[in-house]
Amino acid sequence: MQNHATAPATSAASGASRFAELPATASHGPLRIEYRWVNEQPDAPEDDAPLVVFLHEGLGSIAMWRDWPQTLCERLGMRGLVYSRPGYGLSTPRAAHEKWPVDFMSVQARDILPALLDALAIELRQRQRMWVIGHSDGGSIALLYAALYPEALAGAVVIAPHVFVEDLSVQGIAQTKALYESTDLRAKLARYHADVDSAFYGWNDIWLDPAFRRWSIVDALAPIRRPLLAIQGHEDNYGTMAQIDTIAARVPHAQLVKLDACGHSPHRDAPAALNDAIAAFVRAQP
Template sequence: MQNPATTAFVSDFAELPATASHGPLRIEYRWVNEAAGNAPIAVFLHEGLGSVAMWRDWPQALCERLGMRGLVYSRPGYGLSTPREHAVKWPVDFMTAQARDILPALFGVLDIDMQARKRMWVIGHSDGGSIALLYAALHPDALAGAVVIAPHIFVEDLSVESIAQTKALYETTDLRSKLSRYHSDVDSAFYGWNDIWLNAAFREWRIVDELAAIKQALLAVQGHDDNYGTMAQIDTIGERVPHAQLVKLDACGHSPHRDAPDALNEAIAAFISRQRR
């Protein structure tokens, strides 16, 4: 049953059958800018504490600008999707599993065929940006290009310090109450993300070597004032993917779609426009 406080939007749900890598999953999703008809699809991959509702109206506004349809969904453990069981810990390679298994399975259930996937763009923020990079590397023939916003490709001290501070805020301030508007099981969502990022084993996580497999168009965006990652993240992307375009935004933190939406939308629209010529 949908919690009316969780989202201002009406969501649909996709049922993913159990596989060797996961049990049956109920995935919350929403189409935006459906008036675009048979236009290419932009798939939005949310941050570590994100969900369908937490994107607010940015995907709709961007898709209208791009002339695309948009698919927004909540990963398992977030929003109104199947919650993470509280005793279950995300594995170190949890983002790879999302790109390799969950996302293609969702496309299959939603009848997004290979022809549509070849025209598709993946747009990911933070953890979602990392998943977008992994999807582009694992499925090079199943997309037109990727846009990654404040992605992580290795773990920095800054990231761990900020995530530890966020845990303190969650447990001592009204942050938990605020996040509960976006997740049906807010503790499941928060601790699934927080626990893995603060796990000592996760300090060794990195996807730098995987980047070389990315062949399609790639735009990487980072804010100069991001407290969850430094410019080393997208600079390394530029080194490993020479055809990637990098955009560095002034007066912008970890969430460019909230901190600097006009500059971000302009950069994405200009980049995608050039790929269509």
């Protein structure tokens, strides 16, 4: 999910967008993925600084992050990788007739992210020092990646993640569809996506599909072994504290942060508190 876009697309990620070509697999056709580096170190050894991979929200893209990945990477002393998932930003758009499957987030965690890391020659020893940070749908993908590949990351931070479908989420997404089709929201989002209808309806259609009401990744969380921080705002209009409380019940070592005066997008609503929480958590790890 997302806050309604109101500003021009900007990003402090280093340089212009680059593109990685991913070959077709059983779960997807050939893909062109837009990506950028943050704090790129071209003259340093490839594994000199730990890497943070940022996974955007349900209507996000590289540009929608704005300057937050840069700010956080500087705070952590790490380099970052931001990318637009298929259907978003400048990555391969969703075909007009294509409908995402109920397990689309599992496909992203199991297939797309590892394939991108392979394409960028990020080896296992680098992944073992890598932090995965995801927001909203991206938070769910980060959880699934941490469960599927527990030896291929240092830890995960999930911000306003979804582990099951709440009525509140569906109501908010239905309202967003009405705004998209009756206000200037479509024009605002078009600043961030080459094919804005691909981005919007890929996300909106599956979340509003009756079959998706049964979606849950709760039972998939148990294999998570690496450090895990889950963050939620008290005023999130797309999910309740039940989401991260459920994570803590299934992953006992997970730590929770609940932010006051904060909605669905802490990196925009409460960036100082969010950065403080993430920095303290990451630095506390051995």
